[in-house]
Structure formats: structure tokens, C-alpha cells
Amino acid sequence: MTTAMGQRVEGGATAGLDPDQLEAVLAPRGPVCVLAGAGTGKTRTITRRIAHLVESGQVNPEQVLAVTFTSRAAAEMRERLASLGVSGPGNSVAAQTFHAAAMRQLRYFWPMTFGDLRWDLLEHKFRMVARVAREVGIDVSDRDLLRDLSSEIEWAKSSAIGPDQYADAAQRAHRDVPTDPRTVMQVFAAYEAAKVAPNGDRLLDFEDLLIYTTMILQSDPSIGEEFRSRYRSFVVDEYQDVTPIQQNLLDAWLGGRDDLTVVGDANQTIYSFTGATPSYLLDFTRRFPDATLVRLQRDYRSTPQVVNLANEAIGKARGRIAGTRLQLVGQRDAGPEPVFAGYDDEISEVVGVVAEIRKRIRAGVPASEIAVLYRVNAQSEAYEEALAEAGIDYQVRGAQSFFERPEIVAAMRRLTSLAGGPPPPMQPVDAVRHALHQVGLTESEPKGANARARWQQLLRLVEIVETIASEAPELDFAGVVGKLDERSRMRHAPIGGGVTLSSMHAAKGLEWDAVFLTGLHEGSMPLGRASKTVDEVEEERRLFYVGITRAREHLHLSWSLSRGEGRGTKRRRSRFLDALVPAPSAGLDLEPLPERTEPDPDVLKALTVWRKEFAESHEIMESNVMSKTMVRTIATAVPTTLEDLAKVRGFGRARTDEIGAAVIAVVDSALPGKTAGRK
Incomplete structure (x- = not known):
């Protein structure tokens, strides 16, 4: 279905489209909403729509602004437009991220509003937050707290929430606030003030790019008119992920007009924690009653078996988004049924998954077309080790490999230093736990996303130590640390062509021939802390759906009933698997054979x-x-x-x-x- 990069499409913008795609492409200028399910060709459709508008003379290419959320997606859009002949020197549609478009506009319009005052981009909040946090009496040695404060400021600004509104808004949104909300408010207010110099010059963070551009376009009618004479037609990709300040900017661009095409899938809304909301997509036809609404439901990515499972999984959804559900229809030839596998413990799960990966590779699936997906990054370590042991190259997407992560580097440095001294007066595992308290391993899970991520990584390091100690009980503290160091040095250097290890969030927008969804037990999927409200559980369900729809042909879903050997079966598989796992009569038997009750x-x-x-x-x-x-x-x-x-x-x-x-x-x-x- 896709066009070779760099080749102009024969037959024009409407060639080779299915009926629904064609309807979206040929829709008249004005408000158009395309609900595009996973694998249904949304990028193909919106780039063909732009090309059709240009080819038919309805709009000049220079008057089209297409925006999306990542530089990678914007680059793909530009490449496809170039292959259609509507993006090139002297004949170019602008395809950019929201922030890139805002920055370009701000540099042009700023002098018209602020005169000789200057602005510079503040690319990272951390140093500024650390500075103002110190001034209000916060311990700035806690870098996780500073990162979490930066994240809260970013969420608030993306949600168009000011410092004085933060506490109430955070409570309504069930935010995982890293400290007292009043402290966050105080730091937030100080941060905003610190960005303005005494002479009026300013530092602008990435949220400010959107906020100030919106303010300029709305406050000066002549500037707004100049902009709208330049851009007359707008396209927004991944519209379910728009934040309030992005929508505010889009409204300023439109200026009351309605030449707007949006494309999205509410079932793939998985970034609410950043301020993204599907409400603008869900309310599009209310805002524009005359809008053309098109549903893309033909899935060209996955086999009917994968598509059917995805439909079943999202079919259990509750709440408002469930009312916009797309029923995908697989267009590929039939493939293998998804495989479900339950294991007694996590080690058994990892071994079973890696064995299945080796089987897929032997059957001819390239390692680069295989992905192992998990809920949190701390789960990557076991697969890194097992793949390295099996001689299978891998790459970790969206994060460093386990032993290269900063908190693990710091932990290893401390353990190695202590191992060179007198032996501690306690068992090796207890000594490791005690030592790691100094680098963030608290007794209970901390508040704040960054602090929790560090804690999860350190807890995983302790679990590795427990495994080493159980396999070699004769080792003292120095011996255990030595084995740990040896284990870290055994890893293959990640390369570009190996098996991909990725969180489910980082996998969005990607696809592989074979996908392994792992750790599908309660507490991980859905994540334990994300089970407070129906909305939180439903976002986890949508994340599960996104994971399923990454697979083209082979899909393997697995879970384990305990964290490690001898810890008992204290967990249950994810509620999202209920009614999905075939009954034993269908050929899946997860129970031991009944001949004996005790081992021979x-x-x-x-x-x-x-x-x-x-x-x-x-x-x-x-x-x-x-x-x-x-x-x-x-x-x-x-x-x-x-x-x-x-x-x-x-x-x-x-x-x-x-x-x-x-x-x-x-x-x-x-x-x-x-x-x-x-x-």
C-alpha cells in the first residue's frame, strides 16, 4: 500500500486508495475529522488529501500547514509529500511539529509586539528549577525531586494551568504529586518569575513557545491577519494527543475559520499524564456540526488474527472513548493465532520468551523485526541478560541499557567501593540493600515519576543480587558484587539490527513482524498505581491495545504468577486478558498434569x-x-x-x-x- 520513498505516485493523489481513504481525500475544504484505526493508512490518507487539494487547485502548497507531534513523524510526512510532488523547492507544504512551527512564527512576530526586548530558548528546565528550589528552601541534592518538579511544571503549562491553579487541578487530575502541592506552586511561581530579566528580556521554555505565539496572534489583529493570509489550510495528525495549549494555538491559527483536517484515534490515547486529552477529537463534530466524518477501519498492518484480538481487547473499554470505538477489519492473509503463555515466575517467563524468539529467528524472522514490549523500563534488564546469554543482539529503545542507566552506574560505583573494604556485618543481600539506601532505594515506593523510576531500577538490581546469592550461597559480599560486575560486563553492546526492547509507550507508532507483550499481570498491566479510577484503568487498557496492534503477524502474550523462584504464586494475570485467553479445550493447558500431587x-x-x-x-x-x-x-x-x-x-x-x-x-x-x- 505504501509508495516507495522519492517516487511520484502514478495516477495522482487518489490512486490505489480504498473507499474510506478516498472519501477522506476527496472531502471538500472545511472541517474534516478522520478517525483512523491502527494500521489503516492514516499518514497515507492525510498526505494524499493535501496532494489532492493542491492538484485540484483548491489551495496553494505554501498555504498549507501540517502539524504533528514528533520530528520523526514530521519528517515522514515531508517525505511522503515530496513523493507526491507537493513538497520541494518553491512548491512546499509546511510539515512540522507544533513546537517547530511556533518557534518559527515567534521569531518573526516577536519584534512586532515586544520591540527591542529579546528572548532565548530555555531548552532544559532542570537548572532553573534547581535554582529557584534552592531559594525556597528545598534540598536540591534530591535530583529526582527536581526532575519531578520540572515534570509537574511542564504538565501544568501544557494544560494551561497557572501556579495559583496548580493544587486544585492536580487533585482533580489525580496527579502523583512528588511533594506538598503548595511547595510545587511556590516553585512553579518562582520559576516563571525567574525567566524574566529586570530589563524585560525573557527565557522561554518549550511550552512558552506555544503560549506566546498564541498570545501574539490573538492580541494584535494585524499580526493575526498577516499570519492567516499566509496559511489558509491546516492538518493535524494524532489529534487525540493534543494538549490545551496546542489547541489554543490551533484556534489562534484558524482565527474563526474552519479549513481544518484532523486525524486521530481515541483508542490510542495513552499520554494523558503529559496533559494530552482526546476531548478535542471527541468533540470535533459538536464544534463543527457540518464537518465531514470519515472512519478508516481497514487494517493493512496486521493479520486478521491479531486484528480480531485487538478488537476484543478494546471492546471491553468503558467510558466516553468507548463510544467512538473503531472496529478494525483485517486485510492481510490469515496468520498464526496469538500465543498466550502463563509462567510460575518471571525467570521462567523470560526464558520462555527468549526460547520463542530463537524459534522465530530460526524460522526466518529477522531479529530486527522482533520486539519485546513491557510496561516499565526496569523490566528490560532480564531480557537484556537472557538475550545476551543466548547470543542474540538487541537494542533498547527509548532508554539506555540497564547497566548504563545513571542510577545503576551510581549504585555499581558504590557497591564496588564498599566491596574493597572490610566485609559488612550482615548477609550479602541485606548489605546491598543497605548500601543502596544511599542512592535512592527506600523501603517503600516513593512519590513522583522520576523518583519511582529510579526506585524500580534499584529494586531490580537487588533482585539480581538475590538471584546471584541463591545460586552461590557461599559467596560473601565482595564475591556477590564481583559476580554482579561480571554480569554487567557480559552484555552485548546494543546495535541497530537486533531484537528491540521497548516500553509500550515508546513503541507507539512502530510495528514489527513479531511482538512479545510481557509482564501481563495485575500490578504491571494495569500498573498498580494506575488503578485508582476508571479513567486510569481505561488508559492502561488502551496502552495494552497499542501493544497488540504493533504486531504484523506473530503475537505472543505472557505473564508470570510470582516475581521469583520460591516466592509463591501471589499474582494473577491481567484483567485485560479475561475472555481473551482460549479455554484449555482450545489447546491451551496451563495446569500441571494431574497424575501426582508431590514431585517424584x-x-x-x-x-x-x-x-x-x-x-x-x-x-x-x-x-x-x-x-x-x-x-x-x-x-x-x-x-x-x-x-x-x-x-x-x-x-x-x-x-x-x-x-x-x-x-x-x-x-x-x-x-x-x-x-x-x-x-
Whole structure:
């Protein structure tokens, strides 16, 4: 469906479009709202619409302003417009981000309003926030608090909320306020004042670019008229992610006119925490009663199996957005059914996922067309290690690899320093926990997004230490830290062509042949702190939907019932999987085989010895072969065929293909003559 980059489309802007896309492209000038589901060709449609308006003489290309949210999306739009012949030297549609467009306009119009006063861009808030925080008596050594204060100021400004309005607005929005709201208000007010010099010169942050441009266009009719004589037709991509100040700027651009095309999907609203709101998309036809409304529901990205699962998942949505639901219709040939896999613990889940990745690679799927998606970045570490152990290259999207993250670098530096001194008077794991208190590992989860992210990373580091200590109980503190350092140095350097590891948020707008949605248990999906209100749970559901719709062909959904070996099955799979997971009669059996209730001692011993020998021969950790819990489960079920082994809860087909024959051989050798008649 896509046009080769740089090639002009034969047959003009309407060539090769489906009926719905064609309706959107041919809609008359005026208000047009395109509800475009995942994989339905929204960028193709809006660029063809622009090209049609130009080709038909309805608008000059220089009079069109198309805006989106990321530089990558704007560049893609420009490339597609160039291939259509409507973006180039002397014949160019402006395709920019909101901020890039505002900056360009502000540089031109500023002198007309402010005369000789100057402004400079404040690219980062952190230093300014730190300065004013110190002045109001805040401990500026807490860098996480400073980052969270910066984030709160950014959210408030994006939401068109001033310092005096912050506390009430934060309460209504259920903000995770990092400190007392009055303190945030005080810092916010001081920050705004500090940006204005005594002579009137100003520092403007990125939100100010939009705010000041809006103010100038609205306050001076002659400036507004000059702008509107330049731009007459507007297109907004990803309209469900517009913030109040972006909408205010769009209104100033329009100046009461209605030559506006918006494209969005309320089901992909996942950035409410930044101030984005789908209300403008949902209310578009109320604001413009004569608007043309087009729904794009033909999905060209994913197989019908993936599309059907996505529809089922979002079909459970509640609230106002649910009323705008798009029912996607898959256009590709049939593919494999999505795979659901439950595991006893996180280690088993990681091992099972990596085994399935190896299977996909052997089947011909390029590693670069495989993605592992998770809810929070701290979950990447286990997959980084397992992929490195398996010799599979990977890249971490939207974040540094685990041992390169600043909080982990600081933690390793501290642990290494302490390991060179006298041994601490406590067990190694307790000593590590105590040492990490100095770099942010508190007893309970802290407030504030940045502080919490640091805490999650440090907690993951402790879990790694617990694994090391359990596998080598003879090690002292220095030995455990040495193993930890060795583990950090084992990692492959991330490269561009490997398996992608990404949070679900960072994966939006991307797609792969094979996608693994991991950690789908309560507390992770939905995130525990995001379960206070229906709106928060529904945003998590939409994030789950976004994750599903990243897959073109292969989709693997997994969860685990505990954090680690021997910790018990204290979790349940995500509520979003209810009614999605096939019943056991459909071929998915997540329960142990029923023949025994306790492990056979001979099989348990044989499997334990085999696991150790297999790990040593392959130079991997025993837990990466299978967990202790899995060893006991198999010794309890005593499977004697590959089919029975694949049914053991948490083992699955992928590992059966990898090591199933060896496991069955061990079971048979441990029980000579006892398993006759079971095959």
C-alpha cells in the first residue's frame, strides 16, 4: 500500500486508495475529522488529501500547514509529500511539529509586539528549577525531586494551568504529586518569575513557545491577519494527543475559520499524564456540526488474527472513548493465532520468551523485526541478560541499557567501593540493600515519576543480587558484587539490527513482524498505581491495545504468577486478558498434569543434576535453563511424551522444541519401568 520513498505516485493523489481513504481525500475544504484505526493508512490518507487539494487547485502548497507531534513523524510526512510532488523547492507544504512551527512564527512576530526586548530558548528546565528550589528552601541534592518538579511544571503549562491553579487541578487530575502541592506552586511561581530579566528580556521554555505565539496572534489583529493570509489550510495528525495549549494555538491559527483536517484515534490515547486529552477529537463534530466524518477501519498492518484480538481487547473499554470505538477489519492473509503463555515466575517467563524468539529467528524472522514490549523500563534488564546469554543482539529503545542507566552506574560505583573494604556485618543481600539506601532505594515506593523510576531500577538490581546469592550461597559480599560486575560486563553492546526492547509507550507508532507483550499481570498491566479510577484503568487498557496492534503477524502474550523462584504464586494475570485467553479445550493447558500431587524424588534429583550440567556445558545460569519451580512441576507431572511436556504449566511449546527431548530422556532414565503404559 505504501509508495516507495522519492517516487511520484502514478495516477495522482487518489490512486490505489480504498473507499474510506478516498472519501477522506476527496472531502471538500472545511472541517474534516478522520478517525483512523491502527494500521489503516492514516499518514497515507492525510498526505494524499493535501496532494489532492493542491492538484485540484483548491489551495496553494505554501498555504498549507501540517502539524504533528514528533520530528520523526514530521519528517515522514515531508517525505511522503515530496513523493507526491507537493513538497520541494518553491512548491512546499509546511510539515512540522507544533513546537517547530511556533518557534518559527515567534521569531518573526516577536519584534512586532515586544520591540527591542529579546528572548532565548530555555531548552532544559532542570537548572532553573534547581535554582529557584534552592531559594525556597528545598534540598536540591534530591535530583529526582527536581526532575519531578520540572515534570509537574511542564504538565501544568501544557494544560494551561497557572501556579495559583496548580493544587486544585492536580487533585482533580489525580496527579502523583512528588511533594506538598503548595511547595510545587511556590516553585512553579518562582520559576516563571525567574525567566524574566529586570530589563524585560525573557527565557522561554518549550511550552512558552506555544503560549506566546498564541498570545501574539490573538492580541494584535494585524499580526493575526498577516499570519492567516499566509496559511489558509491546516492538518493535524494524532489529534487525540493534543494538549490545551496546542489547541489554543490551533484556534489562534484558524482565527474563526474552519479549513481544518484532523486525524486521530481515541483508542490510542495513552499520554494523558503529559496533559494530552482526546476531548478535542471527541468533540470535533459538536464544534463543527457540518464537518465531514470519515472512519478508516481497514487494517493493512496486521493479520486478521491479531486484528480480531485487538478488537476484543478494546471492546471491553468503558467510558466516553468507548463510544467512538473503531472496529478494525483485517486485510492481510490469515496468520498464526496469538500465543498466550502463563509462567510460575518471571525467570521462567523470560526464558520462555527468549526460547520463542530463537524459534522465530530460526524460522526466518529477522531479529530486527522482533520486539519485546513491557510496561516499565526496569523490566528490560532480564531480557537484556537472557538475550545476551543466548547470543542474540538487541537494542533498547527509548532508554539506555540497564547497566548504563545513571542510577545503576551510581549504585555499581558504590557497591564496588564498599566491596574493597572490610566485609559488612550482615548477609550479602541485606548489605546491598543497605548500601543502596544511599542512592535512592527506600523501603517503600516513593512519590513522583522520576523518583519511582529510579526506585524500580534499584529494586531490580537487588533482585539480581538475590538471584546471584541463591545460586552461590557461599559467596560473601565482595564475591556477590564481583559476580554482579561480571554480569554487567557480559552484555552485548546494543546495535541497530537486533531484537528491540521497548516500553509500550515508546513503541507507539512502530510495528514489527513479531511482538512479545510481557509482564501481563495485575500490578504491571494495569500498573498498580494506575488503578485508582476508571479513567486510569481505561488508559492502561488502551496502552495494552497499542501493544497488540504493533504486531504484523506473530503475537505472543505472557505473564508470570510470582516475581521469583520460591516466592509463591501471589499474582494473577491481567484483567485485560479475561475472555481473551482460549479455554484449555482450545489447546491451551496451563495446569500441571494431574497424575501426582508431590514431585517424584528420583525425577526431581535427576532433573536437578541435569539442569546444573546443562547450564555448565552451555555457560549459562541454571535459572536460564528452567527455574527450580519448573523442575519441581515437571517432577510432579512426570511427562513422558513431548506432547505432555508442552502441557506442563509454564513450559510450553517453545521450550519443548528447545530442550524437550533431553528432559523426557532424563525423566525416562529416572523411572525405568515406572512409566510403562503412559506413553
